[in-house]
Amino acid sequence: MKRELANGGDERKYHKSLVFVCIGRKSVKSKNVNCPEYVMHFLREFLLLGPETDFQVDNKTTCLKFKAILVSYLNLLLSIFSGALMKNNENNPRIVVSVKNLSHVFSSRTGEIKALENISIEVQKGEFITLVGPSGCGKSTALLIIGGLLEYQEGEVCLYDMPVRKPNPELVGFVFQETSLFPWKNAIDNVEFPLRIRGSSKEQRKCKAKELLDMMGLGDFPDKYPYELSGGMQQRVAIARGLIQNPQVMLLDEPFASLDEQTRTRLGFELLRIWSQMKKTMIFVTHSLTEAVLLSQRVIVLSARPGRIIDDIAIDIEYPRTYETMISERFAMLRDRIRQLIAETEVSV
Amino acid sequence: MTEHKYRIFAAQCLIVIGILVMWEGAAQYGVVNSRLLPPPTVVYSSLKSLIASGKLWGHLSITLLEVLTSFFISVPLGIITGLLVAKQVYFRRVMGPFIYFLVSIPKSVFLPIFILTLGIGFKQKVAFGIAQAFFIVAINTAEAVGNVPRELILLGKSCGANTWQLYTKIYLPAMIPIVLVGVRLGMIFIITGVVLSEMYASRSGIGWLISSWVALFQMPELFAGIFVASMISIIINEMIRLYEKRVSQWRR
Numbered sequence: 146m147k148r149e150l151a152n153g154g155d156e157r158k159y160h161k162s163l164v165f166v167c168i169g170r171k172s173v174k175s176k177n178v179n180c181p182e183y184v185m186h187f188l189r190e191f192l193l194l195g196p197e198t199d200f201q202v203d204n205k206t207t208c209l210k211f212k213a214i215l216v217s218y219l220n221l222l223l224s225i226f227s228g229a230l231m232k233n234n235e236n237n238p239r240i241v242v243s244v245k246n247l248s249h250v251f252s253s254r255t256g257e258i259k260a261l262e263n264i265s266i267e268v269q270k271g272e273f274i275t276l277v278g279p280s281g282c283g284k285s286t287a288l289l290i291i292g293g294l295l296e297y298q299e300g301e302v303c304l305y306d307m308p309v310r311k312p313n314p315e316l317v318g319f320v321f322q323e324t325s326l327f328p329w330k331n332a333i334d335n336v337e338f339p340l341r342i343r344g345s346s347k348e349q350r351k352c353k354a355k356e357l358l359d360m361m362g363l364g365d366f367p368d369k370y371p372y373e374l375s376g377g378m379q380q381r382v383a384i385a386r387g388l389i390q391n392p393q394v395m396l397l398d399e400p401f402a403s404l405d406e407q408t409r410t411r412l413g414f415e416l417l418r419i420w421s422q423m424k425k426t427m428i429f430v431t432h433s434l435t436e437a438v439l440l441s442q443r444v445i446v447l448s449a450r451p452g453r454i455i456d457d458i459a460i461d462i463e464y465p466r467t468y469e470t471m472i473s474e475r476f477a478m479l480r481d482r483i484r485q486l487i488a489e490t491e492v493s494v
Numbered sequence: 495m496t497e498h499k500y501r502i503f504a505a506q507c508l509i510v511i512g513i514l515v516m517w518e519g520a521a522q523y524g525v526v527n528s529r530l531l532p533p534p535t536v537v538y539s540s541l542k543s544l545i546a547s548g549k550l551w552g553h554l555s556i557t558l559l560e561v562l563t564s565f566f567i568s569v570p571l572g573i574i575t576g577l578l579v580a581k582q583v584y585f586r587r588v589m590g591p592f593i594y595f596l597v598s599i600p601k602s603v604f605l606p607i608f609i610l611t612l613g614i615g616f617k618q619k620v621a622f623g624i625a626q627a628f629f630i631v632a633i634n635t636a637e638a639v640g641n642v643p644r645e646l647i648l649l650g651k652s653c654g655a656n657t658w659q660l661y662t663k664i665y666l667p668a669m670i671p672i673v674l675v676g677v678r679l680g681m682i683f684i685i686t687g688v689v690l691s692e693m694y695a696s697r698s699g700i701g702w703l704i705s706s707w708v709a710l711f712q713m714p715e716l717f718a719g720i721f722v723a724s725m726i727s728i729i730i731n732e733m734i735r736l737y738e739k740r741v742s743q744w745r746r
Contacts (some may be wrong), residue, residue, distance in 0.1 A: 295651075296743065312654055314652060327646065327668075343653070371744070
């Protein structure tokens, strides 16, 4: 088995090993140990992670030790023999998120509300997809379920072939609306929050947070509190925070909903820049069709409650997308088509 | 801006001085009976002699001890109850109505019962103080939990925070401003309750001093006592308010 892993340098094996590391690290993290760079290097080699993979252990202060290696090794063996990770998506190794026949029911005081019905989505690595639909169609609910923040009753949701049962902070980064910044923390403390929860060292946190703030063009405002920042700047902070664990998948729940049109478009382009630079998989929820068509490669249209997928539209407009894209004929056509689809489902309610 | 503040302060000083001058004049020139309303100068001199004699400090420290004991018992108790009310559905369904009913009853009507069951000593004062503050702290805490934005909690969970981290790193800082409003109100209620029960039946404390001065018709001492009691509660209240301001700067 080990040899097979060593030989198979293809995409699929690559993904699998990434998951193994995460399992390994989970059990290691709580022990809070330190390890030198060479051990990390060995780990990287041993687990067949490419040089640019998301090991998520910083170069300065690493948190693995020899014991840790053993733990990850055992976990690796365990995962291989249990075969749990091998069963799904054998035919398509590039699938990062797979949702199969997902249904979700909210129970409220007035009875049960069916939020999602029979949703199936497959998202490939590096894809930018958007969920749109009339308000209350459950698109945010779907996102929360993929992120492991909401338990689901029916169907199957997998991240890298692993069933989602709880939040996966190392694989998934969330960006919510601007109210999601901690108002009592300044920009840099907001950005480093996920690392603080994970228990990283102070300098490591500060260093990474600074880097991301710089990348988001907020390098000059690390000490500003959310109320001192404009809505657009607040969302840049929120994006930086979503990125700080270097997750594979970014889940964005109407991140620009409360921004004005211009800021919204500008931040959209910013997001595209990050997406193409960092090769993340993006799942974006919005109610703005312009935004959906402008940003994504695929738009999934949900019906009014209970949310069902009524169409899956490929946006075949070339990247990089610019302001010119927005005035092109193709753009208008696609947007109108989606608008029509949504209007039809609303009428039928 | 600073000039503006300066002018406000000057006007406030003028108001206070004006009142004192009018008071002094009215008492001196016989507009009011100076035995009922002694002029500020007389009150001041009796205040000085009270402080010099040291009689005041003994009683004041007893009152303060009662107040602080009730405070440090009722606040944690109230916060825990508030959290339970907000977070435990069963507890809320069962206890919620009682707490909301009890907060609306003036606790003073229970004072005789407190005295009958607990006597007129330290125990009774503390118990009565707790009864005054507990409900308001509990209700404000429950309210504060409901006001924590859902996104913050979701974000905490998405970062893999455990329950302890959720409470210490998200709930607590988000709730503190509203909880502190309850705590400050609770403190005012405690002082009121303790002083009231001292005036009602007691052998010591600033409240008892004041009521005995009333009984003996010692007006200058009475006014001095009122002044001291007011100053103490203003200082305590302002201290909590300053802290409140510091930790809730972000609330604009």
